[in-house]
Amino acid sequence: MNQQGQNEQYLTDLYQNWSDRMTANPNMTIEDFRSLFDEWHQPTLEPENVCYKSESIAGIEGIWALPQGADRKKVILYTHGGGFAVGSASSHRKLAGHLAKALGVTAFVVDYKRAPEHVFPSQVNEVTAVYQALLKQGFEAKNLLTAGDSAGGNLAISTVLNLKKNNIELPGAVIAFSPWLDMEHLGETLVTNDATDALITTDLLKGMSSMFLGESGNPADPLANPLKADFTGFPRLYINAGSIESLVDNATRLNDLAKNQGVDVTLSVVDNMQHVFPCLAGHSKVADAEIAQIAQWYNNALAVAV
Template sequence: MSISIDAEATGTVQATDPVRDLYADWSEIMATTPDLTMRLFRSIFDEWHQPTREPEAVSYKEDVVGGVPGIWAFPEGADRAKVLLYTHGGGFAVGSASSHRKLAGHVAKAVGVVTFVLDYRRAPEHPHPAQVEDGVAAFKALVDSGIHPHDITTVGDSAGGNLAIAIALALKEQGEPQPGQVIVFSPWLDMENKGETLITNDATDALISVPLLEGMIAGVLGDSVSPQNPLANPLYADFSGFPRLYITAGSVESLVDNATRLNALAEAAGVDVTLSIAEGQQHVYPFSAGNSEPADAELARIAGWYKY
């Protein structure tokens, strides 16, 4: 099933966009400071939480699951027998459980379950498949703790959306039970930069550029991993038997065709898949949860899908 959300028709056009404004600031910093160290680069992207309003009635706890550190989000009254395993975005190199804590809390609160946000190993210090291995280890540890695999949903944004998919694919490859559902926000899957919207949406995307992606691809894949490896680039994966899938992206972002291509592959494989494209929205626009109607409306749609 595919759906397209027309913001103009539903009266959700924003005069201001906190996500776009943050991205524009980052882009200016990167353009004017070409010699950024990785430490400073990561510090900048740890501001990702700024457009997100703190979700009410959600508590947090640092923990280690399957040898992987991270942060739990516990919405008040949530079903603790069901878990969202959240993998953050950031090109596999930046972003953290801290930068994504509030967004993950909003998602967990919307669907009424708990979430664990992974601080997986990051590139370039830890290239592929370290990130996938960490996600699989955390998933298996949740199962070992008594959580039924079907009650675990892998969730992620951007590169974390790639990981949310790759974790399920890796589990299938290992003959292990897969998660019950997968939810991805603006997934970044194409490790070859072949997407048409990298060109057509270059002027409207406030953050993503080909040079930025090229640097992140080099960091995570290096010289030894093929950009066509299905666990690195799920656009080459076999989606037969894949879990129920929800995909969302913004219409003006450069990676929107990663979402549409993923949807087409999943549909062709017979997956129960829903695609939501939000008109006029940026990369991982749900980051403005609590501060924008389009983000809040999308979380409500995801909650309805999850509970269906």
């Protein structure tokens, strides 16, 4: 295996290590679970010429990623993955930094309160509050993007659905990396890709969705499960996934649903890549090319708008 292949294998090995450790300790505490997933930053190289700043917006903590020369009037509101229960702004700040740098904007990574202590719709409401606070600070909706990975990809979408429901001006675009959307666990690639996905299993998803929804949450609620939502009037949307991950059909089903309802959608399914493969940014030419492609998508749309 060449060096590039070894770099891409790093993510598979990390996920397999997590899976092995969870299997070996079926009674893992939520604190240990969170410590495990805070290793998610490891595959991502530190982006050059990006600095960070902690801040509380609308009473919710987060981390700003501030690339040198970025347009400070434009913000990615980034929501981290981790099944709504693990992961953090710290574990994903480098990924958000790479994305912001490529797009020429800033990013605010939200440290939303996690399950099981805080259940649905707490997370959606918190991200919505941050978005509204940015509007009150003078940011224009068209210059805001929501973006996220896995469960955070769900939040990047469900937050906009919540804004739409409440007649609040929508952001200019939405980006979802390997979004986890289906709280009913009906996707066929949960079965067909089970042997190739190093991390995601149906049992893992069921445990996390149970923590997220709590006792009264409905797995078919469109704000929990955007595959049940009405996407009419939704902003332009970029979705990606790896072809060998178990959640790839969450991405493809979202693409079909949104496109059929008139949304400008771009779908990128990349061969032989794992869940949230853009977190290999700086290590993998494939991840770097994907982020560059997203930047081209974003900037081409801006050029057309002008």
